[in-house]
Amino acid sequence: MKKNPWKTWTWVIEIIFLFLALTAPLNPFLTTKVSVFAWCFLMIALGAVGVLLATLKGYPPEELSEKV
């Protein structure tokens, strides 16, 4: 069976999102309130891309092999 390459991309984006988001308090560039919240909303956007990839490309409903 051919491997779906979008699975890999889904996890790459999700891991980047988690890493960048959760290390925000350690990020030396996020020292002002503008930078803190701009980064936060940027991470929300990146996380949303991860969800879109997972639902639409990486793990679509068509993967279900049998009718249930």
Place this chain on the structure above:
Amino acid sequence: MLTITIIVLIAYLIFMLWIGNYAASKSTGKTESDYFVTGWTTGYIGISFSIAATFASGAYVLGTIGVFYGNPANLTGYAFGTTFAPFMLWMLGRRIWAIGKRYGYSTFTDLIGDFYQSEKLRVVVSILICIFFAPYLAVNFMAPAILTTQVSGGAIPFWVSCLVFGVITTIYTWQGGMRGVIWTDIAQTLIMIVGFAIIIPIMFGVAGGWSAVWEKLPDKIATYKPGGGSFWIVLSWFWIVGFMQTGNPDRAFRLLVARDLGHIRKGCLASLVLLTIWTVVGFFLGWSLAVVVPGVAKTDLAFGEAINKFAPYMMPVLMVVVWAGGMSTLDSGMIAISAMLTKDVYRRNLNPQATDEQVYRVGQAINIALGVFAFILALLNLKTLWFFVGAGAAVAMQWTPAIIAALYWKRATTAGAWAGILSGVGITALFYYVIKCPIPGPGGAAILGMVVNVLALIFVSLATQPLDEKHVMKYQGLFR
């Protein structure tokens, strides 16, 4: 203004009763599957709005927004959690829905009991989740009642609000089951969104506009502590919010009620939008309240105080929003716990010969009992709101590793599941209720519990006899 507030509130309560009654009239029969999973007929609007309404509890409107007010920088972890949650919902939901539809599941413990082939595990997990989750039901009484007492200057006693709140919620949940819960949740989400959309611009106006809010917002609360000092608290918020949606039975069971996988997918995407709206609402209100009413020590009261002081004409809106938040979470908790007790304890163990109608009746009776129980617990009015929400979620999420393993890991074993769940619940409860957790915030104990849980699950599974391959494929073989 108190009279208008009470009239608006009564109109809202009548509306909820009408929706519950209408939902019950759409029932396709007095069966377990209809009462607990709507006979698998729910579309993505029902799934997503119900998850969003359940998440936005009364404790969210007062307690969490109070935390957004007290330290919005820490709540970036909350924002990351709401973005991560729909990913978890999809990765877990797509598999558990397919298996649940195939084998007629209405709770996650159905999967745990069947996959791990252990009736004892099913019952123990069910009871553990119910015990630790039950206090969370009471929180939903407390937030609306606290606000009502605050607004009426004590004229409406705490217990009266609790009683009215509990009776109305119990009636429509008892009558409509999961269908009644989902339909009222849709209405309650819309009410909350409209309410916030009205209140937020008013609060910004009181504060002097967007630029004034941004200028006056203190750096002390809106930036991270230097030297990575905010790392653990941000992680803690991320953890509790990110794993709560798939861990808390009140909302997670929505993954079982869908019409088909396409609706779960759309439901996850719509949940992403709705949960992000709650985050944005939290930030906007937190920032503006921090400028409008700075320095309120008991942060749960900041929102009510700001409305009382600067926009008392908005009190009816705030009141309905808080009651909608509380009711939408209480009804979901009641139906989830009722499903677990009815199926796992009554049908499986007490009366295996029970007919569908008997199970339906017992489910209804348990809903009433839960309403009474939560009412009594709420009257104790203990600690701050977030303690109960956090404690319930932290323990409830400890079944997640065993569920993920049942869905994805062929090597998971019954002994591994026992070891993981018991150690996870034990560690989490220890650090929540007995010892001060070294990790701050609502998710600290859950992080420690989950780490121990996963390690125990993996190592004990690898050290014990694997489950029969054919049996495992009955569950994991449904997907390519």
